[in-house]
Amino acid sequence: MSVTFINAAEAADLIQDRSTVAIDGFIGFCLADDILTAIEKRYIREDHPRDLSVVNVAGLGGDGQQRGINHFAHRGLMRRFLCSNLSLAPKLYPLIMDNVFPTFMMPQGVLSHMMRAIAAHRPGIISQVGMKTFVDPRIDGGKINDAAKASEEEIVQLLNLNGEEYLFYPAFPLDVAIIKGSKADTKGNISVEKEALHIEQFEMAAAAKNSGGIVMVQVDEIVEHGQLHPQMVTVPSALVDYVILGDPENSGQHFIGNRKPVPSWCGDEKIPFDNIENLPFDIHKVICRRGILELHAGDFINLGIGIPMGISEVLNEEGLIEQISSSIESGVTGGVPAPGIATGAAYNPEAILKQPDIFDFYDGGGIDFAGLGAAEIDRHGNVNVSKFAGKVTGPGGFINISQGAKTVCFLGTFTAGKSDIRIEDGQLRIIKDGPYIKLKNDVEHITFSGHYSREKGVQKVFYITERAVFRLTDQGLTLTEIAPGADLDRDILGKMEFRPAISPDLKLMNRILFLPEKMNLKLSEQK
Template sequence: MSFKEITSREAAAMIPDGAVVSANGFVMAAVADELCYALEQRFLETGAPRDLSLVSVTSVGDGGERGLNRLAHKGLIKKLIAGHINLMPKLQQMIFSEDIEGYNLPQGVIAQLMRDIGARRPGLVTQIGLGTFVDPRFSGGRLNSISKDELNEIVTMDGKDYIRYKPFPKIDFAFLRGTRADRNGNISMEKEAAVADALSIAQACHTLGGKVIVQVEETVDDLPPHAVRVPGVLVDYVVRTSDMKFHTQTAAADYNPAYSGQTRAPQGAMPTLPAGPRRIIALRALKELKQGGVVNLGIGMPEGIAAVAEEKGVSDFTLTVEAGGIGGSPLSGVEFGATLNPEAIIFQHQLFDFYHGGGLDQAFLGLAEADPQGNINVSKFGPRIAGCGGFICITQSTPELYFIGTFTAKGLEVEIADGKLRIISEGSIKKFKRSIEQLTFSAARAKELRQKVVFITERCVLRLTDGGLKLTEIAPGADLEKDILAHMEFRPLIADDLREMDADVFL
């Protein structure tokens, strides 16, 4: 295979007006940040290229300036298609302001669609997304009024409805990152905290006649074949990074070998979760973990479960994170997607094949807002367009779902005294609302699939029933009327055998 080594400026100079660029990465893991920087600098210096379309499986950014956030300039970008947008706030704002088109599809769907595009399949046919905002009978994943593309459609097979997610017609350039490139263009990723979708994006781009550009730390003569994650037959250009500030392992760590399996961190390496609502919720959720189960922890509040599990010595389960990590302890915040002491790191589309096939026993996911029927929105709140990420894929494939979060938001303060919960300052934002802005989880679909659905907060536990949400547990010290019902926009069903949450959660 013949490939060419070029600089990042030379790579940026190749991008024409109107090109479609697909960038690999998960938060800042495996992100070709120097290529993003070079493209931004070219635009700032010359005003070109213009009207690019960006495709990413998930958030490719740090919530600030890096990754695809660098490209959030009027005129440079025309369209964004992504599975998750929360850590790309500048692009969120451009979508909200209707400066660019915006589309949000489930993260696992885009990951698998990339694989299918590489194989020239006629799209991805799946039931993932039915009944949610990505269903074409609702918004089809369109995020503003200028977004007109129809990226999916309903098809019926054997009397059942499915969604066909249409293949992207072109990907002109792929921005990937690896650790080393050999003389044949083969790419290793041994120092990456996640490999994400490097192979499937490369295959899709290659199949559609585009150019694959890979940012690496170094070039070598040869690589062991089992070390190669993207073969040289798919690689057109290699860029050796000029500064390791563009090649950090995660958004917070330059390089930690325990994130990529080169070493193993000792037990207790994770920080202890401090007292407060998050610890209460994580301890209560920990009680639901099945021995020997395979579990997904979502971003945000669920990340605390890994910390309390290590602290309590609970280890008879396997945690997974959709970036591709299996085993170990998933990390949180801007390091979400990385795993401390992973047992395996596989490609994201492979992990979603496992998820969609029913491989998970349980999932613990964030709770943003819920309505009386038990529908949930975690994806859009006015100008904040977080995106669904893997939420829809996981919630429509897993038999047991636990939505965890504080009962109210913004300003909530609590204390524990004598084993009882006391609300010091109530949050100003109610989460249990008469209606929600966007439907990310369909309670009706969950009932069709006969899933167990539980809501865990610091002051109560609710369950999804045929009649809607039912309050089943209340924290010791909490008052039903004053601390719970007064802060809901609807009155839930209340169990006849309403009981106190376990006391050891509040020690």
């Protein structure tokens, strides 16, 4: 079958009721939003397509308001939803909580690898990623709402192979794949050279094609056959059924801010690192500085969204950014990771790999240091980032990263909510503390299992806040450091739901963390 060039409305008309539809993208990147917009418009107009089973690998928030998976927030449009992250899908939350459709979640790396398994007609994914977290069938089995529990559908099973436990995630066929590229030639070959990321465009297309489904690709530009260098072609025409030239309003490199393309993100331009602003001197910077003390020269690292992203900016300020190799689960390595909802991209990347490729390396233990966030921490060392405060954000790549890293630092403020915490004369001064306790007896959702980490016995695990540092030991959460100016009973133990183990070598956090000038750090070599 030759490739057909159609518009977004015609693409939406091709999707049949009750289809299984896979949508690619990463937050606001590689997002075929013209097609998603057309699907929403058709559903509002015709009540079709309806009862779709929708799959997306990473979070599809777009701008975090209207775009991405938010287009599908209509009763009747979906009958089932499988994803890894919903942090930028506010329109879907009410439907999920009202049990309008069963919602399931898998680790992002598992879903990325699932596209390969479907393409190869393998039975699914066998992995230890997700063990003893909410994904484990002995806990929640990845079921996010009551509708998922009532469905009696199982997306993961427990296996025993050669005396060792694994999780089995069964594969499923795809009817439609919706992906995004930069350019298509008139034969239908697809390049991604202007995208900030190269995720699983090929794998998702191959999965749909080998399932007997159709592949739709939105692009920003169409060129003559022969104008695309073969090294730039990510999806060959043989895997493509329909090409849609996106409207500039719903197409482009990203959906962030003014939407102006950033040449540095795709490697078309190098910017001086001096142009990247330093973090303001506050408690977030203190937390990032303390995390850096666990880094070594030559480390291959991953940083999560939020406070941990500041580690790259502090490394840059200290002139150390070139001494480590940063990476993002999107597949981008090197450079300085972009902040906020631009996470996934990096300024001056050294390589832009495919997402399933980077997760292979992560799952095999390739990360030396991971800096990740934490919404809740409990006495067992468990961490929750996936379900809290009435929201289901999902784990994204957190489970793959936190389970696979040799050293993992969970970084965040000690309490949550509005506070007034200052740094004065090298000491912490708590004027008004956050009203919400984050260190709980038991977390609401287990996204990182302290028990599983201790069972493996190969990880170093730290929990770093502005006023205290903990380590995971056989006694559970163990307090090892407190900030100068913080009172142990009033500011730490009094703001926890449990009493942690306290190290006999309890000490003050390094005072240099609390001074405004550069620390002039040197990274030691890996041991």
